[in-house]
Amino acid sequence: MLDIALIRQKPDWVKEQIAKLNDEGAVARIDIIVNLDKERREARTRIETAQAARNKLNRAMGKLRGNRAMADEEKAARAQAACRAIGETDYEGASGIMDGSTAISAGEAIDPKPAFDGLIRELRQMGDEIGKGFGLIESLEADMRSQMLWLPNLPHESVPVADSENANAPRQPVGAFREFDFEPKPHWELGPALGIIDFERGVKLSGSRYYVLAGWGARLQRALISFFLDCARANGYTELYTPYIVHSDMLYGSAQFPKFQDTVYGLADEDKYLLPTAEVAIANLHRDEILEEIELPLNYAAHTPCFRSEKASAGRDVRGIKRVHQFEKVEMFKFTTPETSYAELETMTEQAEAICAELDIPYRRLEIVTGDLGFSASKKYDIEMWSPGCEEWLEVSSCSNCETFQARRAMLRYYPAGTRKSRYLHTLNGSGLATPRVMIAIMENYQRADGSIVIPEVLRHYLGGADVIEAAGG
RNA sequence: GGAGAGGUGGCCGAGUGGUUUAAGGCGAUGGUCUUGAAAACCAUUGUACGGUCCUCCGUACCGCAGGUUCGAAUCCUGUCCUCUCCGCCA
Numbered sequence: 001m002l003d004i005a006l007i008r009q010k011p012d013w014v015k016e017q018i019a020k021l022n023d024e025g026a027v028a029r030i031d032i033i034v035n036l037d038k039e040r041r042e043a044r045t046r047i048e049t050a051q052a053a054r055n056k057l058n059r060a061m062g063k064l065r066g067n068r069a070m071a072d073e074e075k076a077a078r079a080q081a082a083c084r085a086i087g088e089t090d091y092e093g094a095s096g097i098m099d100g101s102t103a104i105s106a107g108e109a110i111d112p113k114p115a116f117d118g119l120i121r122e123l124r125q126m127g128d129e130i131g132k133g134f135g136l137i138e139s140l141e142a143d144m145r146s147q148m149l150w151l152p153n154l155p156h157e158s159v160p161v162a163d164s165e166n167a168n169a170p171r172q173p174v175g176a177f178r179e180f181d182f183e184p185k186p187h188w189e190l191g192p193a194l195g196i197i198d199f200e201r202g203v204k205l206s207g208s209r210y211y212v213l214a215g216w217g218a219r220l221q222r223a224l225i226s227f228f229l230d231c232a233r234a235n236g237y238t239e240l241y242t243p244y245i246v247h248s249d250m251l252y253g254s255a256q257f258p259k260f261q262d263t264v265y266g267l268a269d270e271d272k273y274l275l276p277t278a279e280v281a282i283a284n285l286h287r288d289e290i291l292e293e294i295e296l297p298l299n300y301a302a303h304t305p306c307f308r309s310e311k312a313s314a315g316r317d318v319r320g321i322k323r324v325h326q327f328e329k330v331e332m333f334k335f336t337t338p339e340t341s342y343a344e345l346e347t348m349t350e351q352a353e354a355i356c357a358e359l360d361i362p363y364r365r366l367e368i369v370t371g372d373l374g375f376s377a378s379k380k381y382d383i384e385m386w387s388p389g390c391e392e393w394l395e396v397s398s399c400s401n402c403e404t405f406q407a408r409r410a411m412l413r414y415y416p417a418g419t420r421k422s423r424y425l426h427t428l429n430g431s432g433l434a435t436p437r438v439m440i441a442i443m444e445n446y447q448r449a450d451g452s453i454v455i456p457e458v459l460r461h462y463l464g465g466a467d468v469i470e471a472a473g474g
Numbered sequence: 475g476g477a478g479a480g481g482u483g484g485c486c487g488a489g490u491g492g493u494u495u496a497a498g499g500c501g502a503u504g505g506u507c508u509u510g511a512a513a514a515c516c517a518u519u520g521u522a523c524g525g526u527c528c529u530c531c532g533u534a535c536c537g538c539a540g541g542u543u544c545g546a547a548u549c550c551u552g553u554c555c556u557c558u559c560c561g562c563c564a
Contacts, residue, residue, distance in 0.1 A: 047533085048525090048534090
């Protein structure tokens with residue numbers, strides 16, 4: 001979520017920033033929000049003033065009713081006088097009369113019953129109107145919130161301004177490209193031939209975009225996950241095991257909802273959803289907490305399955321395991337101060353790149369332009385591995401700084417050292433890495449003419465020292 | 475899944491529908507005292523939003539959501555969570 005104060009103060013500047021993104025309709029929300037904000041603040045000021053008067057009168061009523069030292073005749077006279085004052089909207093006066101701090105002149109004897117009934121009638125009427133007022137505030141604030149939830153994050157000033165992903169600027173690739181003396185095959189041929197990917201049975205079990213890994217395929221994946229987690233730990237990330245099913249609030253917190261609601265899988269009978277990424281679970285870990293600056297940065301990593309409906313990309317990348325409904329990923333996540341988040345983004349991205357280098361697969365970094373930033377990132381780098389079989393760059397990691405965008409939604413805050421005035425944290429997330437695509441890259445880069453696959457050096461000790469996946473399978 | 479008990483500030487823990495606007499304690503912070511510390515004493519002690527933005531004022535929040543009432547931490551309903559026992563179970 002964006003800072004409402006910023007929108008209020010510089011609506012035109014915010015519009016300019018949003019216009020750089022590929023998000024039609026978001027700019028138009030700003031005017032709606034500015035108007036709602038104005039309306040809601042006016043209502044709040046007005047209603048809360050009335051509520052303050054009413055609270056005071058009710059308290060005074062308590063004093064009048066409960067005053068044992070006061071004769072019933074005087075109470076009745078005061079009730080009647082207070083009733084008259086309220087009718088003239090003199091709430092201060094009425095309050096003083098009721099709590100006994102204002103003297104009243106003695107009049108004729110009054111029947112207490114109608115006097116109090118009249119007073120209660122006045123108070124009830126005030127209450128009814130205030131009730132309506134709070135109803136108005138509630139509906140204005142609900143409208144505001146639903147508008148705000150659809151606004152994307154603003155790009156960092158360093159992000160290149162361009163419309164589409166085609167403009168993402170790749171850096172120089174790193175690592176040696178293989179030279180094959182045969183035609184390298186795509187993984188969707190290598191996998192079934194080796195018996196390590198079973199597309200047909202995956203589809204039989206669950207439908208298209210599902211697959212079964214068997215034997216060395218399953219073991220290779222497990223080895224990769226262990227390797228990734230060990231890298232994360234060496235880099236100072238605390239490993240987490242989180243729930244894979246979370247409340248819908250968590251998806252609002254990490255900003256998948258409301259915009260990308262149709263990309264996740266939900267449970268039928270509960271307001272709970274399967275993780276599309278561990279980011280959702282980790283981003284909400286410190287929800288509604290206020291951390292101390294000395295604890296920061298907090299670095300977490302978790303391996304989870306990720307479930308994605310991929311409705312938006314129906315028909316795309318249908319071959320192989322590049323785009324599937326269920327995959328495994330190790331996610332890196334950082335909670336930092338605003339001052340350090342951009343340095344941490346560089347660190348995190350370099351850590352993801354280092355994993356590619358250790359696997360000895362050619363990779364490159366893309367600096368993502370404004371039009372391809374996505375909804376929640378202020379700045380983003382993608383990392384791609386080269387796959388010689390399908391002859392394309394595969395996105396294996398995406399590292400983002402969301403600044404305070406998620407923090408505002410999930411109430412992630414900290415006290416700067418020596419203060420008690422809380423600020424929002426910055427959140428960063430990055431894949432480190434995602435298995436199916438890294439599996440593709442390994443299979444295609446490490447394939448040999450006979451269809452066997454050499455196991456990358458760094459993975460061998462996770463696989464009992466084996467150095468090659470032979471065509472016979474494991 | 476069944477039965478019972480319970481959710482109150484950073485923590486513990488009082489709290490008859492009003493007459494102090496959550497008592498008291500612990501912790502924390504600041505101060506007094508001290509060569510220093512401890513002790514003692516004094517003061518401060520949450521979050522969000524709104525108004526003014528120097529500071530203060532106001533509103534809301536006693537798990538959450540409704541309801542009753544002029545007025546709810548307190549009464550009613552629903553719900554979530556925790557604990558104990560029973561059942562089932564990797």
